Amino acid sequence: MKFRAVREGLLLIALAALPAIGEGLYLRDKVSWQSSIPPSELVTVDQAKAWGDGTIWVDARSDEEFANDHVPGAFSLNEDHWNELLLQFLPNWSPDKKVVVYCSAESCNAARDVAKRLGDEARLKDIFILQGGWEEWVKKNRREVE
């Protein structure tokens, strides 16, 4: 009796995969499969650096991590002290500049959340998220120094 339920369950698991794969294929171009951030909102370290002075770096990591090390010239803006840090950040923003938000790695949600709040609450435009996050920035910089 128990084995029958297991057999049937396995069959159903396989059956459900068929429409799921079909829907996935149908929407494959509209979904960001590797990251919750759409590719159009991601920026690489090289691209962001190429913007030069037109880039405002925003560090979405914790105060401690920011104090430890950060991208030169970056502003700390995390959700722990949002109002206070946003007030410090806003006077440095101008419409011709691109905002690049990063957190510890591409998979962390802090950069996505901060970028979303900057767009929704502060109504800023041209907000990007650093692909690979702080780890990628460190990796690239180390390579350049070597």
Add this chain to the structure above:
Amino acid sequence: MKIFWRILDVLVGGIFIYAGALKALDPVQFANMIDNYKTLPWFVGVRLAFYLPWLEIVCGLTVIFQFLYRGGLSILTALIAVFIGATVAAEMRGLDITCGCFGHASQHWSFPQHMVFDLAILIALVLLWSRPKLLHQRQAIHLHNDKKD
């Protein structure tokens, strides 16, 4: 008594079909809801968001049409147990989440509302599991009474 079990079958199966269909219509939104639990990496969550709604629909249909019935019940019981576990874990971690079980409809449900609803479904599933046993017991009582007479 038979009608009671059929109604329970249709009710439980229907709930999962409805919940699955809402999520299958907008898998990206469901992926974001899974992501809010902060337990799975995005690339896993987004694939689950495409798969789980269809699993709910398929299993809901098996419960209604009583085809591969026990397999369907097993999976639905496992799913609801996972949903309850994930909701409790998120509450304990202080995450402000919407379970996403019923798409937009459940967006403003509180934690106790989620729990009551999920536990009610779990109880209904456990009842459906015990149906053959209960029927068997009833038949045995009838036989016993007939023999006495």
